[in-house]
Amino acid sequence: MKVIMFGVVLINIAVLLSACTSDNKEETESQQKEESAAKVFSIGELSGDQFIADYTVAKEGVLRSIPKKYIDLARQNLHVAYQHTSHGTHVSRGLYGLQDYKEGDDVLFGITNHNPQEGKLDFRDYALQEYAEPGRNGVDLSRDETAFIQATRNYLDDEDNADINVVMWSWCNIAGHDVSGNYLPGMKILIDEYGVGGSKLGNEKGQRKNAVAFIFMTGHANRSTNTGVGNPKEQARLINDYCNANGLLCLDYYSIDTHCMNDNYWEDAGDNGDSGNYGGNFYEDWQSENELGIAYFESKNKPGGEVKLGSHTTQYITSNRKAYAMWWILARLSGWDGEYTE
Numbered sequence: 001m002k003v004i005m006f007g008v009v010l011i012n013i014a015v016l017l018s019a020c021t022s023d024n025k026e027e028t029e030s031q032q033k034e035e036s037a038a039k040v041f042s043i044g045e046l047s048g049d050q051f052i053a054d055y056t057v058a059k060e061g062v063l064r065s066i067p068k069k070y071i072d073l074a075r076q077n078l079h080v081a082y083q084h085t086s087h088g089t090h091v092s093r094g095l096y097g098l099q100d101y102k103e104g105d106d107v108l109f110g111i112t113n114h115n116p117q118e119g120k121l122d123f124r125d126y127a128l129q130e131y132a133e134p135g136r137n138g139v140d141l142s143r144d145e146t147a148f149i150q151a152t153r154n155y156l157d158d159e160d161n162a163d164i165n166v167v168m169w170s171w172c173n174i175a176g177h178d179v180s181g182n183y184l185p186g187m188k189i190l191i192d193e194y195g196v197g198g199s200k201l202g203n204e205k206g207q208r209k210n211a212v213a214f215i216f217m218t219g220h221a222n223r224s225t226n227t228g229v230g231n232p233k234e235q236a237r238l239i240n241d242y243c244n245a246n247g248l249l250c251l252d253y254y255s256i257d258t259h260c261m262n263d264n265y266w267e268d269a270g271d272n273g274d275s276g277n278y279g280g281n282f283y284e285d286w287q288s289e290n291e292l293g294i295a296y297f298e299s300k301n302k303p304g305g306e307v308k309l310g311s312h313t314t315q316y317i318t319s320n321r322k323a324y325a326m327w328w329i330l331a332r333l334s335g336w337d338g339e340y341t342e
Helices: 002-038 060-065 068-077 086-098 147-157 179-194 232-246 253-258 282-288 317-333
Strands: 079-083 111-113 121-125 166-169 213-217
Touching: 060 317, 068 317, 079 086, 079 147, 086 111, 086 121, 086 317, 147 166, 147 179, 179 213, 179 232, 213 232, 232 253, 253 317, 282 317
Parallel strands: 079 121, 079 166, 111 121, 166 213
Antiparallel strands: none
16 A cells, blocks of 8 residues: 555656646746847947948958858848939849859848848838928939938838838939038938937837938949049048948948959049040959859849849949948848958
């Protein structure tokens, strides 16, 4: 009888231990889920000390050196609204073509356009122009110098765009525009309202939950007219100086347009790699000396779409380089410090 009772006691103890183990397991799983939920991606302060995506980062070697986890984070968590006219297609068509470049790029650099899909970069081309105020032209930064401010507000305040956490506007021709008086103050207004810690962020009705990163851009180069007050070189300096001083990211069109693949600077170059000082077109020459699919790729008009050169170009290298620079920026926004080894 005592043996039987002892056995019953052991069984009861085993049941209790099993129940405790089960409870602990469920509690651990619950904690893990809560911790995971707490780690939901959000735009934060940048690390590192390089903020300008210029000719030095607009290279495939730099792109391939970025730790994969930051490319993955960018692709999985960033939602980009981009507004531009013809010159801005260098970025978008480069991004669309990059995913078809080399083995694995369809996953690594997967992208959509106004069609969000899990695991692909959510990119929304020509996103903001319809949100401009009545009578204002919000197709780019050049047509109506301050229209982008309220157009961006209207876009971000629309609940349909609640997921957007990256906004970028492109110039048509930056020459002659008031960068110091309109563009830089306008971007500061938007950052103060919608950036990290912005006044329009919160959980109340009418506020945004997600902070937004605003990517600055310089203007494209103009053949033989880059120098002097109000021209592309000086305008690029103003924008880059502002971004460096305030820790803000900039895609430097001017730098990429005026530097060949050997890093030489051609101050008279246009936006297609053409330079009298060089004696021809340095991007066309480089492309003709290298192999498609090995050293460069074709740009496209949409994800999985037709081959399409970036507007105003006769070669693919310009769009290739601006796509590389854009992914560098997206990786920076995802926590990468920008340190790389080619």
